[in-house]
Amino acid sequence: MSPMLATRLDFTAVLLSPSPSPPPGLRVRALPAVAARTRASSLAPRAAASATAAVSAKPAAVSPLSADRTVVRIGLPSKGRMSEQTLSLLKSCQLSVRHLNPRQYTADIPQVPNLEVWFQRPKDIVRKLQSGDLDLGIVGFDIVSEYGQGSDDLVVVHDALEFGHCRLSLAVPKEGIFENINTLEDLANMPEWTQERPMRVVTGFGYLGEKFLRENGFNHVSFLAGDGALESYPAMGMADVIVDLVSSGTTLRENNLKEIDGGVILESQATLVACRRSLHKRKGVLEITHEMLERLEAHLTATGELMVTANMRGNSAEEVAERVLSQTSLCGLQGPTISPVYCSRDGKVAVEYYAINVVVPQKLLYKSIQQLRSIGGSGVLVTKLTYIFDEETPRWRKLLSELGL
Numbered sequence: 001m002s003p004m005l006a007t008r009l010d011f012t013a014v015l016l017s018p019s020p021s022p023p024p025g026l027r028v029r030a031l032p033a034v035a036a037r038t039r040a041s042s043l044a045p046r047a048a049a050s051a052t053a054a055v056s057a058k059p060a061a062v063s064p065l066s067a068d069r070t071v072v073r074i075g076l077p078s079k080g081r082m083s084e085q086t087l088s089l090l091k092s093c094q095l096s097v098r099h100l101n102p103r104q105y106t107a108d109i110p111q112v113p114n115l116e117v118w119f120q121r122p123k124d125i126v127r128k129l130q131s132g133d134l135d136l137g138i139v140g141f142d143i144v145s146e147y148g149q150g151s152d153d154l155v156v157v158h159d160a161l162e163f164g165h166c167r168l169s170l171a172v173p174k175e176g177i178f179e180n181i182n183t184l185e186d187l188a189n190m191p192e193w194t195q196e197r198p199m200r201v202v203t204g205f206g207y208l209g210e211k212f213l214r215e216n217g218f219n220h221v222s223f224l225a226g227d228g229a230l231e232s233y234p235a236m237g238m239a240d241v242i243v244d245l246v247s248s249g250t251t252l253r254e255n256n257l258k259e260i261d262g263g264v265i266l267e268s269q270a271t272l273v274a275c276r277r278s279l280h281k282r283k284g285v286l287e288i289t290h291e292m293l294e295r296l297e298a299h300l301t302a303t304g305e306l307m308v309t310a311n312m313r314g315n316s317a318e319e320v321a322e323r324v325l326s327q328t329s330l331c332g333l334q335g336p337t338i339s340p341v342y343c344s345r346d347g348k349v350a351v352e353y354y355a356i357n358v359v360v361p362q363k364l365l366y367k368s369i370q371q372l373r374s375i376g377g378s379g380v381l382v383t384k385l386t387y388i389f390d391e392e393t394p395r396w397r398k399l400l401s402e403l404g405l
Ligand SMILES: Nc1ncnc2c1ncn2[C@@H]1O[C@H](COP(=O)(O)OP(=O)(O)OP(=O)(O)O)[C@@H](O)[C@H]1O
Pocket: 079, 080, 081, 082, 122, 139, 140, 141, 142, 143, 164, 165, 166, 227, 228, 245, 246, 247, 248, 268, 269
């Protein structure tokens, strides 16, 4: 069977009929704001927020939560580039996954006794979270949005796990009839697209792609579903434009394609997602979610920060503090910690040196060392940080309020 499935969608017809309402029992809500973040690039995600707007969604097969399952389940990507990075992030949070046999789809995290790991394809993680067969999952926001379709069954617990960064973007050929097409508006207004000859779009993101083009005034569009190497389709004459993930932009460039202004549909990175009903009803899910969230937040806050310790001669802690605070790179999280270093002088306890502990961003390390030296710092030690736990976890508070707890 052909790996592709051609879907022809004439928007003239689609737009004339009223949008179907969401099926009963499926409240469509805005997903968290990863998509709405603005990017520094000139390709502003014009309709990024639209990917979160209310739309019709097919109901997932929602089964009642199985009451006889007492163990909590998390789904992790079984393949693809997210798989290794997910395991490595969990390991950095002391949540190492013990996977005895690579052909087995289950594993565990010894640190969290009541948690079972299931390796699944990313799209299946989303589907199984919706059906309640998984309670938690780590998956890209692109997959959550495409397969979750705004469903209220899913709750994004952590929206920025800081890996798997990419964007879902529309791209067109650089040359030929697209040579002077630089914006979404230019593309929509091309006289070439008619009911008989619609703009042919190839994508693996049929739901998001269709919704984006419909909401941006495209009238004559047909879709072709493709799984990979989509950048080859225009050159093969099989599609006019593509809607696919872009990270560095290399694949587009190497295949003579370009992004256009307003063509970014969604910004994505890895997220921790939960099944709403599990959070409410399954024993242990909320507690495990809390622990994972605390560890992930504290670890990601600590990433890129270093602890710098140095000794400095001085008459008092205050006098040393004054010197340290005069340097802009040495202010730490809440100012430096300064403590006396005790030594024995003529049989008595004396203080000649003070130890300074300060957390500095990794990128300011060298500047901080220079500043420490300039005010008399010596014996500088630099340590990586595993966690920075704040007084409270903002995302936990947000989750509780989202759950009405
Ligand atoms: N080029 C990229 N750079 C960074 N992250 C990406 C890139 N492409 C995809 N991703 C992210 O990684 C996730 C997994 O994509 P990947 O292509 O590795 O696996 P897959 O889609 O399961 O495999 P396949 O493409 O073979 O079907 C995507 O859903 C997306 O969130």
